[in-house]
Amino acid sequence: MSTASKHPLENILESRIAIIDGAMGTTIRTYGLKEVDIRGERFKDSKKDLLNNGDLFSLTQPKMIGDIHRRFLEAGADIIETNTFGATSISQSEFFVDDPREHGGRKDPEFYQKIIEDKFLGNLASEINEQSARQCREWADRVANETGRQRFVAGAIGPLTVSLSNSPDADDSGFRVVTFDQVKTAYAQQVRALIAGGSDLLLVETIFDSLNAKAALVAIREVFEQDGLTANNNELPVMISAAVGRGGETMISAQTVEAFWNAVEHAKPLSVGLNCSLGPDLMYPFLEELSEKANVAISAYPNAGLPNPLSPTGFDLEPEDMARYLGDFARGGLINIAGGCCGNTPEHIAAIATALEGQHPRKLSKFEVAA
Structure with missing residues (x-):
């Protein structure tokens, strides 16, 4: 979703490859925190385990999140993501609401309407998002002031724990839980x-269900319009990133890379790309196809x-491996933004940043007419 005036990040993307950060969840695990650490005093009486609810650390362990x-x-990193991958009322309900399936019921639109209307979940989701963005903003500005290089905060919008494209009921293909x-x-x-x-940017990421992503993009557009951001020329640029399987398809909606781009092109994003899912070696041909089709940054x-x-990070590739593969992406003229997802620590990002320094970004000028 483009703005009338050029965003500062756009100027960077035309001159060099921008670096986005690595995996928050992977890096959190290196701190060795336990259930009691994520609960703190505030959530000490929660009935469900919370340790896998990494977004909650923004509230209970803000110093650690800031350190990351x-x-x-x-x-x-030029771009750091907020710790909000699962910070919606829908995703947070997995940690705070009893699963009706454990009592002979099922999750359905009636169940999720109660989730949407639940004040505790709504307030919690809003607090996590706002506080995480403020934490990112503080550190982005602090390091920018120290280094003289502008840094950007990307509001991370994850894929949810539910699907709009598929039915979980093999006997009722038309059923949707939400x-x-x-x-x-x-x-x-x-x-x-x-x-x-x-936040400087909004990042709809790790898309495995294109219809979920459509809902996110419609929500963004409506917020811009309802809150007067469009009239005041204060829209935030939007980045879109999909997760694909071994055949290059979005995992639930099963769109090819080209079909996925056609489905989101109308949003006029600042960038579109691929993340998570595959290792960099398997991602290359699908990234190449997307680079050929899309008329925005990749x-x-x-x-x-x-x-x-058995790996310390839970994934195979070491920093030097990721640096080599992402260097191949750059030499192939495929990318404008590079970084790492699951398994990528700050050491991985440092190696990638070093490897890509001085590498030319994918050319955007050839798309100026089409854009």
Whole structure:
């Protein structure tokens, strides 16, 4: 979603490859925190385990989250993501609401309407998003002032724990657990809080269900219009990034890379790209196809290879491996934004940033007529 005046990041993308940060979840695990650490005093009486609810650390362990942002920035990241991958009322309900399936019921639109209307979940989601954005903003500005290089905060908008494209009921292919409007409402709440916290960009990422992403993009557009950001020329640029399988398809909606781009092109994003899912070696041909089709900047931040429980990070590839592969992307003229997803620590990002220094970004000038 473009703005009338050029965003400062656009100027960077035309002159060099921008670096986005690595995996918050992977890096959090290196701090060795336990259940008691994420609960703190505030959530000490929660009935469900919370340790896998990494977004909650922004509230209970803000110093650690700030330290992670600092490390990624000092590693060379131009863009750092808010710790909000699952910070919607829908995703947070997994940690705070009893699953009706455990009592003979099922999750359905009636169940999720109650989730959308739940004040505790709504307020919690808004607080996580706003506070995480403020934490990012503080460190982005601090490091920018120290280094004289502008840094950007990307409000991270994840894919949700539900699907609009597929039915979980093999006997009822038309059934959906949630409605488009419910998903849109949850995303709109997240978007408003990310903007209030000071985000520079909105990043709809790790898209495995294109219809979920559509709901996020509609929510963003409606927030811009309803809150007067369009009239005041204060729209935030939007970045879009999909997760694909071995055949290059979005994992649930099963769109090819080209079909996915056709489905989101109308949003006029600042960038489109691929992240998570595949290691960088398997991602290359699909990134190449996207680079050929899309008329905007291209981003790539793949997992550090395939999962490996014996590895310290849980993934195979070391920093020097990721640096080599992302260097191949750059030499192929495929990318404008590069970084890492699952398994990528600040050390991985530092290696990638070093490898890409001086590398030419993918040319955008050839698309000026089409754009």
